[in-house]
Amino acid sequence: MIKLLSAANKEVLFMGNEAIARGALEAGVNVAAAYPGTPSSEIIENLAAVAKERNLYVEWSTNEKVAVEVAAAASFAGLRSMCVMKQNGVNVASDFLLHLTASGTRGGLVLVSCEDPGALSSVNEGESRYFARMLEMPLLEPADFQEAKDLTKWAFELSEKVHNIVMLRSVTRMSHASGNVICGKLPNKIPQARFVYDGPLTDPLTGPVISTPVGVKHKLQQEKLKTAGELFEKSSFNKYIGPKKLRLLIITSSACYLYSKEAVSMLGMQGCVGILKLGCTWPLPEKLLKKYLRLTKNIMIVEEVLPFMEENVKVLAASYPKEIGVKTFYGKIDGTFPSVGELNPDVVAEALAKIMKVKYKTLPASYAQELRKVAAVIPPRDQTFCPGCPHRASFWNINAALKLDGREGFVCGDIGCYAMAALTPAIGFHTVRTLHSMGSGTGLASGFAKLDMFGFNKPVVSVCGDSTFYHAVIPALINAQHNKADIIFVVLDNAGTAMTGFQPHPGLTLSAVGETVPAVDIGKICEAIGAKVEVSDPFDLGTTTKKISAFLEEKGNLKVLILKQTCALSPEKKGKKQYEIKVNEELCLGDDCGCNRLCTRIFRCPALIWDKTKKKAVVDEVICAGCGFCAAICPQNAIVKTEVDAS
Amino acid sequence: MKNLLAKDPTNIVITGVGGQGNVMASRVLAGMLVAKGFYVTIGETFGMSQRGGSVMSHLRVSKKSAWSPQIPLGQADIIVALEPSEALRVLSRWGNPRVAVLSNNRVVYPIGVITGDYDYPDEEKIKNIFAKLTAKSWMIDATSVAMEMGNPVLSNIVMIGALAKTALLPIDRRAFEKEINKNVAADKRGANLAAFDAGVKMV
């Protein structure tokens, strides 16, 4: 039995993302599309796994904008659909969303944005709630696992009531956390898709689906938002927990509700602090807020990333001073809460204790002192490329070629595991000097290359992964060719979307639901653009470095190198070693060899460790992936590889 | 086995390094406890788990309600560590005089230690810290046992077996068997049961 399809009334442990997927199934979702991104990917993975049983169309789209478009088409045809992305994906989709919220939708359409406060697995701390306000669409935020399911289901109903897309925002601590969920019923009807477009231009339900006439459609859009606000007033997803008489009111949403609840209980303040938990956060349910704002002078807003709710509540409070009185607000704007990073129960408890002027009990001082001593002896554990990761080898090659070239060339990085090359100390040298959004490395490289007329003459290399290539690199690459930018563009093709857990992409012959599909060839696209294209294996140190060196000598045009080697964690590689690796202790000269411990200090494979007593490198066989690359880097040839018999 | 918790909520941290099967261990443990009628909240930090970083799961077990997916500092009741320096890392933030620690002794060196920039505390030192700062502690060689069984990743299940034996939680072999029958492919169940049993013998 697949857990996601558990029977009605059954209580199961769901990850937040599973709960969202289940909610969509209970709503009778028909179409789901997404581009993978932590912490959102499990939603589509879970739906893809039950696509057959539930008669769903599920796809990994090339990027978030396309995902919303695919989902919107289903909505226009009267079906229920959803699109899923991480926070910055909403930026990518936003141009279409601007027009979509104006044209309106038909079948229930839900956009799920899973955000990453504290950037636990992102290179940004983007905040997408402002899009709800800016694009005038309703916003919902679940605060526990049961709600993640129930609110998702309701989001479809709401979308159909107001005929517009509804945004559901989750966060890492909700999407990647798990908790008890009681399942509801799974519907059993298979609807027919029907796209009606013969009606008048001004009727969004029967006419063509377009955002004009702007005056009419924009007005309609705002009325829809107002209707949503009225529905929010009665929604059970907004609730007050606390006493009738209180000294402070917490207004919160999402995972911050659980932190707030815990903080109040840590301080034993259930008798004097109330919590207004909002599941519907844009537009704000005005009447409800007014009712609770009246109860006390002190208002604390607990939320992560930007002060979205705080601003909105303040604007509301400023509109009704006579009815609700003058308030003191505690939140991000006055510095009660840090303006960056994620929250947790401790941060909330500390803030609350300070406002209420109480001390909260911590550990005995002497014990806390001992813990600090312990903290001082623990070595930090920084992220690095996995053992056997092709990227470590690729950057080794690129760095070697740039060093040989000697003109201080550098790399414009991109989004994927390979972004780690921009961070110390994933690898013991630096080549990546810029890192921004999906596809930006190549756009930046294209720009750097045109600065020669201002005396800039460093060689510029850009890198991107295979999935990123399809997502956003192609326009930048065409730009480079069209404008004759002299750059080397390196595709780190590891045969999957490795960073987010191996989702297929257009370069593979596999779809989200395991069907065979045509592969779109990166090399051919680059050739069609007019670039010179070479392919190499990053584990082949000699050949790959030579190819990059040759490209560095060739001036004036766009050059593409595709470095093909499957990710070490890919299902077909995992657990299988190609080589058995040993360090020959006699040959390894350690500190004396003049290599300055190249292998362990600079190369930094987690499996190649340094034996302090022997003063020799050793291979940890539990961790080694058996890729064999390290054998090529040791100047002493002390690292020896023997091919493992595959049979 | 009575379904009683020594404390409500009971706060458990399972910690390790990416690739050690930390997430699987926390799900199996949580599944066993949900089956016994508890509310379990798991908070996981695994976004970067593939890439050698620390991976940590917070489990809150309660008869009454769901709790925050992050345990407040200084509030862990049980720490299960698949890697010894990770046990210390968690202890230094979530430790308190009542905490019980069960740790694997197999080291996974952080990059900073491999490069020579940092020292890794030796096993004696770690054991002394446990003795001084925890109410109970166990250090076992789960990885060697798992390797003898042919797969080092099974050390996560060896640890679960050992945890069951400590009797800190209302879990036993029957509950484990039920859980893996639900969530583990049939051909892997035998190895998992053997790993659990091996763990039971190590405490």
Ligand code: SF4
């Ligand atoms: S997941 Fe794959 S691509 Fe990412 S660091 Fe590990 S081996 Fe490299």
Ligand code: SF4
């Ligand atoms: S073969 Fe060398 S580089 Fe590859 S995983 Fe093993 S130790 Fe690391």
